[in-house]
Structures are given as C-alpha cells and as structure tokens.
Amino acid sequence: MGGNVIVTKDIHKVYKLGDTEVHALRGVSIDIREGEFVSIMGSSGSGKSTFMNIIGCLDKPTSGNYYLDGSKVSEMEKDELADIRNRKIGFVFQSFNLLARTTAAENVELPMIYNNTPSRTRAERAYEALSRVGLGGREKHFPSQLSGGQQQRVAIARAIVNDPSIILADEPTGNLDTAMSSEIMEIFRSLNEQGKTIIIITHEHDIAENAERIVIFKDGSVTEEKSKNGRGVRAARTVPT
Numbered sequence: 001m002g003g004n005v006i007v008t009k010d011i012h013k014v015y016k017l018g019d020t021e022v023h024a025l026r027g028v029s030i031d032i033r034e035g036e037f038v039s040i041m042g043s044s045g046s047g048k049s050t051f052m053n054i055i056g057c058l059d060k061p062t063s064g065n066y067y068l069d070g071s072k073v074s075e076m077e078k079d080e081l082a083d084i085r086n087r088k089i090g091f092v093f094q095s096f097n098l099l100a101r102t103t104a105a106e107n108v109e110l111p112m113i114y115n116n117t118p119s120r121t122r123a124e125r126a127y128e129a130l131s132r133v134g135l136g137g138r139e140k141h142f143p144s145q146l147s148g149g150q151q152q153r154v155a156i157a158r159a160i161v162n163d164p165s166i167i168l169a170d171e172p173t174g175n176l177d178t179a180m181s182s183e184i185m186e187i188f189r190s191l192n193e194q195g196k197t198i199i200i201i202t203h204e205h206d207i208a209e210n211a212e213r214i215v216i217f218k219d220g221s222v223t224e225e226k227s228k229n230g231r232g233v234r235a236a237r238t239v240p241t
Helices: 048-055 078-088 104-114 119-132 148-160 178-193
Strands: 004-017 020-033 037-041 063-068 089-093 166-170 197-202 213-218 221-229
Touching: 004 048, 004 197, 020 048, 020 197, 020 221, 037 048, 037 178, 048 063, 048 166, 048 197, 078 089, 089 148, 104 119, 104 148, 119 148, 148 166, 148 178, 166 178, 178 197
Parallel strands: 037 197, 037 213, 089 166, 166 197
Antiparallel strands: 004 020, 004 063, 213 221
C-alpha cells in the first residue's frame, strides 16, 4: 500500500441559511492511503456527505486544507476541480444516476466524452468496463431493462472507465436488497484488490464492515476510527475533535 493519497487538515464547512450558520464540518483531519478501503459512517446530518463532496472535489471547505496526491485542492478553481475529478475520481451514487434513454454502454461512455476520447476507443473501453462488473452481453440494454443491481453495476463501470485511482461511493447499496448489496460490495472489494482506493459513505454497519478502516462522523466531527487487524476490529481510536 502506498503513501497518503488524501489528506485533510482541520477542514471546516459552514453553510449560511439566512442569518443562521450551519457548521457541517468542524475541524476534520483524515489521511487515506493509496489502495486503502475506508468506510465513512454516520447518521443523517453527521457531516459524512459534506466530507465526501469535499474530497470528491464537488465542493470546497470554508477553511482548512485538502491535498489530493500532494496537490492543494482546497485552493483550486472550478475548471481545475472538474479536471481532477474526471481524471482521478470515479463516483457511484445510491440512485445510480443513469440516463434512461441511453444504453448501458453509452452511459459508461459519458465520462470519456468530457476528455475528448475518440468514439471507437470510448466504445471499446465501455464494453471492457461492463465486462469487468459482470455485464458482458448487456451493453445495449437500457436501464429500464436492467435490475437495480445491474444498474448499479453500470454505474460502477462508468466510475472505473477512465481508470481513476479513487472510487467514491455514496450509499451505493441503499436501493438494493441484501443479496444484491453483497454482490456490489464484492465488486468494490475486487477493485480494491486491483489497487483502487475505495471510500464508501454509508450508515449501514454490515456494509461498513467490508472496509479495512471505519471512520465515524457525528455532528461534523470525526469521533472514532476502527481499523481491522486480521479477523477482528481492534479497539477504537478516539480522534480529538
């Protein structure tokens, strides 16, 4: 496993709602190593999704610093953020976010359109990515012709098609039954074994347990971390807030 790919230092995020300030993150400092599999847990309003948006370059912190592969992301402009998202990060969401009137292969091709990949190369890579998630032969199916689990596989194929080093998944099994959730998590484990850094945002303990490290958020702060060592989970390390 390599060095730190994600480093956040004293990240704060404050939203203003009229005259009210909402402190979504309160001094979050987390390091994530290259090739690590991490679950971010917390109840609704804990700050975990805000944290995901920041490390996914979808939002910027109010204060504090975020470094991705050594680059200071917290000071980048919008076009720089968009470029780094497209090259380094693959996203998977609970709601799949597939275009309904577009085939599986065409949905997977979308990230490559933004970086001007030639059409033939796009098609080849899309078919390859779908094969990697077990959907070979379903390339021309529309989302309505696929089960929920198959749609999430398409979403994962879309996330990996540009070969990003990091996969960010926000409640990726939230719309799936237990059996299908297990299959999806097996895909994430396989991707992690291939060297991808996997970060999953979840409120489900059984999903979080797939990771080698669990980071628990509450009220905008990291309150606890649990690291797996062999079969068990060693004693939690409380993180100062």
